[in-house]
Amino acid sequence: MNKTFNQKAWYFVIPVFVLVAFNAAVPLMTVVNYSFQETFGSNVFAWEGTRWFKEILHSERFHASLGRQAIFTFIILLIQLPLGIFIALTMPKKGWGVPVCLILMSMPLLIPWNVVGAMWNIFALPDIGFLGNSLNSIGFDYNFTQQSGDAWFTTVLMDVWHWTSLVVLLSYAGLNSIQPAYYQAAEIDGASRWDIFRYIELPKMKKVLTLAILLRFMDSFMIYTEPFVLTGGGPGNATNFLSLDLVKMALGQFDLGPAAAMSLIYFLIVLLICWIFYSLMMKNEART
Amino acid sequence: MSLELKEVEKKVGIETHIYSTNLKLEKNTINVLLGSTLAGKTTLMQIMAGLDKPTSGEIWFNGENVTGKEVQKRNCSMVYQQFINYPNFTVFDNIASPLKITGINSDEIKQRVGKVAELLKLSAMLNKKPDELSGGQQQRTALARALVKDSDLILLDEPLANLDFKLREELREELPKLFEDRDCIVVYATTEPLDALMIGGNTATLLEGNVVQYGKTLDVYNKPDNLTSAKVFSDPPMNIAEITKSGDNFKLVDNNVQWKSNVNIKDGNYKIGIRPHNITTYKEGSNSVEINGKVLISELSGSESLIHFTNGKLNWVSLSNGIQQRNIGEDTKLHMNVDEFLYFDQNNRLVNHG
Known part of the structure; x- marks a missing residue:
């Protein structure tokens, strides 16, 4: 039997190639291009090899903002996961309360990020903001524009307010997929409320929780808009997270080479952590 | 030992799920609840177990009124249509779970789990997790969990419905033997007349929340009290x-x-x-x-x-x-x-x- 060869099917793949090239490969390669060169005006470039990478990796400034970023992500994961699960557990499972809760929970997620930043900025102003003014009037010396502790507190609170809902909604979906028979079987066994949570709800929520951790890690690690509007990275460099620092370097100082190197390192860190996390998750999946 | 439902009725809102029901189940019997979906089999079982309270009427167990008694304080076990096991426990821990709560020492737990696992052909799988088992094995694990504690009342809610044909046949044959010399009352809900005939014992035919007839399975089949009972107990339809x-x-x-x-x-x-x-x-x-x-x-x-x-x-x-x-x-x-x-x-x- 003679096979006929017809390669025309490749034409169907071309649009995808073009699309991916323009929205991912080309911009990324531009950044790679910058990261190995010194950029002067009027399109003049000079080859620098790995100099920018070495500089960034040894720069204290980068270490500091990476450290701040890691601490921030760690804190918000530590608060948002348990809080989100707890709220999901207390939400009603049927009746009129369900849509009410779901809508209330979705609200913060629907607000544009810069609006969230602006809202919290005004909300927390020590003189006229409701939060700032209230805290001061009950005796706290609160001023997020001048005291780094307060700036951190406000940023974390804002992020918790903005994003805990995502964990809630995911957990709620996970909880709702548990068949009532599981609860009954546990009741018959004489299991306590804690046992039910520990041995039924938590294992059954495992998949959505991994997803929640992954999403919250990525989003919080790349957080930009909200702290930019709220604190602008201040006071001093107190809340100067990685992405804020990167933009300052790229657009504020116009150090395109180091900024490009930094964004590549940044990108690789996020990619690496997600990959490790994902493969651990998949390994668990394959085992069970 | 006996389980008696006295004028038990269950209403949810304006809907009646169970109409006034009298039923007396004796010790060492297998009782089949036979009826189509929504006939009230599951509701009736949940009332028997104490997972659900009747709107009116009483449940007596061994001469004691247990109507309001919580399920945790009763000695019963239940197997569901879905394969319900603790997802992150091994088969051993799953089977042992009802015993662990009662605080029996670990040697006895080991021995009892081993015995039940042997009976249900699970001995080779004790260290596996439920996800690694076939549907039939998962359901065997659930059955083992129900059998390991010496329950007074064992409720099986369409336990074979989600199994494929061959496994269903196999397990259906084994079921009556499993309960043969146990000091308990077994209740088995099914939509299939064939299940009732193969399991034997007693059968109650149910239709739309009513117990139509209760008696020895063969009697109910051969001499249905009425046309409704005959229709329920006939497949293909009469x-x-x-x-x-x-x-x-x-x-x-x-x-x-x-x-x-x-x-x-x-x-x-x-x-x-x-x-x-x-x-x-x-x-x-x-x-x-x-x-x-x-x-x-x-x-x-x-x-x-x-x-x-x-x-x-x-x-x-x-x-x-x-x-x-x-x-x-x-x-x-x-x-x-x-x-x-x-x-x-x-x-x-x-x-x-x-």
Whole structure:
């Protein structure tokens, strides 16, 4: 039997190639291009090899903002996961309360990020903001524009307010997929409320929780808009997270080479952590 | 030991899920709750277990009123249609879970789990997690969990419904043996008449929240109290028709099929119920009558043939042995075994059986 060869099917793949090239490969390669060169005006470039990478990796400034970023992500994961699960557990499972809760929970997620930043900025102003003014009037010396502790507190609170809902909604979906028979079987066994949570709800929520951790890690690690509007990275460099620092370097100082190197390192860190996390998750999946 | 439901009723909102029910289940019996989906089997079981409270009525166990007693304080176990196990426990820990809560020492737990696992052919899988098992093994694990603690009441809610055909057959055969010398009451809910017949024991037929009849399984099958019970306990569905009787002459109202019988009932109008296997393509029994039918569809399974046919207004099913090929639309002659007819009066009560 003679096979006929017809390669025309490749034409169907071309649009995808073009699309991916323009929205991912080309911009990324531009950044790679910058990261190995010194950029002067009027399109003049000079080859620098790995100099920018070495500089960034040894720069204290980068270490500091990476450290701040890691601490921030760690804190918000530590608060948002348990809080989100707890709220999901207390939400009603049927009746009129369900849509009410779901809508209330979705609200913060629907607000544009810069609006969230602006809202919290005004909300927390020590003189006229409701939060700032209230805290001061009950005796706290609160001023997020001048005291780094307060700036951190406000940023974390804002992020918790903005994003805990995502964990809630995911957990709620996970909880709702548990068949009532599981609860009954546990009741018959004489299991306590804690046992039910520990041995039924938590294992059954495992998949959505991994997803929640992954999403919250990525989003919080790349957080930009909200702290930019709220604190602008201040006071001093107190809340100067990685992405804020990167933009300052790229657009504020116009150090395109180091900024490009930094964004590549940044990108690789996020990619690496997600990959490790994902493969651990998949390994668990394959085992069970 | 006995479990007694006294005028138990269950309403949810304005809907009645269980109408006033009296039922007494004795020690060492397997009791089948037979009825279609939404007949109230699961509700009834949940009331028996104490997972749900009746709206009115009482539940007595061993002479004690347990109506309001919480499920944790009762000694019962339940197996569900879905395979319910603790997802991150091994099979061993799953089976041991009801024992661990009671605080029995670990040597005894080991010994008892081992014994039950052996019985349910799970010994080789004790270190696996439920996800690694086949559906049949998962359900065996759930069964083992129910058997390991010496429950007074074991409730099985369509335990075989989610298994594939072969596993279902296999487990159905084993089930009655598992409960043979146990000091407990077993309740088994199913939608399939065949399950009830194979499991034996007692059967309660249910329809739309009513217990229609309760008695020994074979009695309920052979002598259904009424037409409803007979319909519930018939698969394929029972063939029903209006008849008139005068002397020893019987006649279908819809056509002129006639037969003689010495069934001792008054002259008048009745209904007959004929199980599909009593209408065959060949003659069976000493007293049979012919009926002509136009074939609607024939389903061949190899060992059996189902032929759906019409005759006038009647739309009936026959079940014959072997392969009986009939074409759609073909006129065919079938034989009804008169001795097996069930006769019901105008109130649908059984007046005699063949």
